[in-house]
Amino acid sequence: MPNYADSRADLDSYLTARVPVIGLRTIEQQRALRLVKEVATQPRRTSQPFWIYTRATGLRDLRSNTTVQDDRSLTGAMDFAAAQFTSRPMATLILVDPDGLEGDTHFTRHVAELARLADANAGSIVLITDNPIWSGLQRLGMSLRLDLPDAEEMFRSVRSFLDDHHGVVPIEWDEDDARRASEFLLGVTEAEAVNLMATIVARGAVRREDVLALAQAKDRIFSDLAGLERVQLKSSDYSVGGLSNLRDWLKRKNELMHADLRGTDLRPPRGVLLVGVPGCGKSLSAKAIASQWQLPLYRLDMASIHGKYLGESEGRMREALETADRVAPCILWIDEIEKGLAGSHDLSGAAQRIIGQFLFWLQESESRAFVVATANDVRSLPPELLRKGRFDELFFVDLPDPQDRKEIIELYYRRYVKAEPEPDQVERLVDLSEGFAGSDIEAALHEVGAEVHLGGGADRLRPSFVLDTFVNTTPLSRTNPEQIEEIRTWGRERAVPAGRTSVTAAPGASGSARRVVFMGE
The missing domain is CATH 3.40.50.300 (P-loop containing nucleotide triphosphate hydrolases)
Known part of the structure; x- marks a missing residue:
């Protein structure tokens, strides 16, 4: 440009x-x-x-x-x-x-x-x-x-603005902070950038933490975004139980997301594709990443992309991706991506063109828009999407193991019951929740929380009610075991485990080599 x-x-x-x-x-x-x-x-x-x-x-x-x-x-x-x-x-x-x-x-x-x-x-x-x-x-x-200011021109504007206010308000930013702020401001006009900086100065000081706050402030400029839905986060979206391998990997990507990459051939992280068993935290992970990285979260609704007229779908997709570049840095959440990119046998060719647009953007975009895509039925995904280099990594989210189930049970018990669970009770619930997804555990403890609310407090809760609630919960792994085992078999052979342990192979399953992530020292 x-x-x-x-x-x-x-x-x-x-x-x-x-x-x-x-x-x-x-x-x-x-x-x-x-x-x-x-x-x-x-x-x-x-x-x-x-x-x-x-x-x-x-x-x-x-x-x-x-x-x-x-x-x-x-x-x-x-x-x-x-x-x-x-x-x-x-x-x-x-x-x-x-x-x-x-x-x-x-x-x-x-x-x-x-x-x-x-x-x-x-x-x-x-x-x-x-x-x-x-x-x-x-x-x-x-x-x-005349396109919007690039990083170098934005840096000169930020630097000039700060120079004008030295001695007027305390300024803690050094050159690296100004560089990071300039990259966060990419996608806005020069006038909008000055307005955002003036808002910070109006508070009486320019603090180091204001660099990251610019991403949140910039988000307010884009109140009506074509093809994108702004997702407002709640406090319940801040935590995810289990998935420790994924969480460790994301910590390193967060550092790279905010790093100064000038003078290198590196580009910001592209994103992650999460596949696996329904209800095990894939969608919740997108919200947790946005919360922990302190970045705005946008959802790309693939259903709204498809139009009935020739070229309409491609136009909407292009507009949505251009908007994502403008609002970056952000988390771009694409839920159940297979429903939007499936349809390679569509005679109109629209699905293939949308896939091509998305893959080209994923490969070439230099913006700090981190994509979190989730998929349940990976067999419907185009093979080119799974090729190494499209996403930074492909993680498989499996049914939680006993240690992960313990963490999830404690998390939702505190949230819904508003009390600390007894250790012996937790161990019993871990045994009863064999085969549960995270959403099954949440549903059971939500029922317990409702009983606490109606019964007058956690001190009146009968331990047997909690156990009975878990016993009476039938997870998807029992109602549809063939589908779940098919998903697990695919993930066991083709993706990195998102949890702390490897998936236990089903009897007779292939002993194919597993991929692992080398985290470095």
């Missing part, structure tokens, strides 16, 4: 070549005006007239900002420019955000006629807009795009 310096160089070359129509596309009007003024005020252009028209100020001299004529209408400005293009060489008119540039209209044809007058006497018209320009007009000249 062209940055500020590249766009300035392009504009300079177009004006030097006296291109009659120059379309400058951007959503940052003030930044674009600064760019144009920098090019226009170069010493070699002192003899060339530059006029600028805006609806608020009318026609003015770009350099001196003096009013050119009393008529503040766009028609008056264009009539003035037509007379000047006829009588003066190398004149330039800048029109800021004029209405109606998109189609073949009376106005765009008027601008095209004006451009032909300019061309006859080495003049130029610069159109600053965030809308498309009619092709018949654009073919008369060249176009360029």
Whole structure:
């Protein structure tokens, strides 16, 4: 993407070549005006007239900002420019955000006629807009795009802002902190970045912890996101029982997520694909990661991506992924990804194109959007998604072992019963919960918590009620053992275990080699 310096160089070359129509596309009007003024005020252009028209100020001299004529209408400005293009060489008119540039209209044809007058006497018209320009007009000249600030330009803005406030408020940030803040601010406009920094300064100091707080503050800018659903976290989403191998791996990825990667060939973590038995904490893990990493959580609803018209699904997917890049750093949660990316036999080809879009983005995106994708039926996933290098790792979430079940039981007992469980009772519940998923344990203890609430407190809870609740809970591993064993067999052979221990092989299962994660020292 062209940055500020590249766009300035392009504009300079177009004006030097006296291109009659120059379309400058951007959503940052003030930044674009600064760019144009920098090019226009170069010493070699002192003899060339530059006029600028805006609806608020009318026609003015770009350099001196003096009013050119009393008529503040766009028609008056264009009539003035037509007379000047006829009588003066190398004149330039800048029109800021004029209405109606998109189609073949009376106005765009008027601008095209004006451009032909300019061309006859080495003049130029610069159109600053965030809308498309009619092709018949654009073919008369060249176009360029001023994208949002990149990391280096954002760093200069942050550094300049901090320099302006030294001595005004205490500032704890060093250069590394400013670099990290700049990367967190990628995806917002220069004006939005200044507003976010000003909000921090308004608190009376710039603390080190404010670097990470920028990610949360930036999230408030994007209140209505196409294709993405902002997930508000609750306190119950902060903890996950078991899955110790996954949690250790995520700690190291968190360090890399916030590390300064300049000067290296490393890229931020891509994400993780969690497959396994339903109800064992895959979706909860996405929420826990967002909470522990202190990053906003967005859910990509694959069902909302698919449209009934040709090209609609691909357009929605592209828009959602572009939005994810803008809101980064964030956690991007794709629940049951197999339902959105399945359908390779769809005759329309939409599913394959969506898969291609997603894989390309996953491979090439440099944003700090960490994807947490979950899947139950991995057989429906396209094989190319499982190839090493798409996600950082593929973890299998199995039924919890006794030690994990103990941790999960204690977690939900404290949450719902509001008391500490007796050690002997916990051991008994661990035995009774053989074959339970985490969601089965939660459901049983939620029932216990409801009894406590209705019965007047934990001190009146009969221990036998807790045991009976577990005895009467029938997990999915018993109601549908064939499906669960098929899922476990797949994960046993193809993925890294998310728990602390390896999955116990079923009788007669293949003894294929397992993959393990080397955590390093």
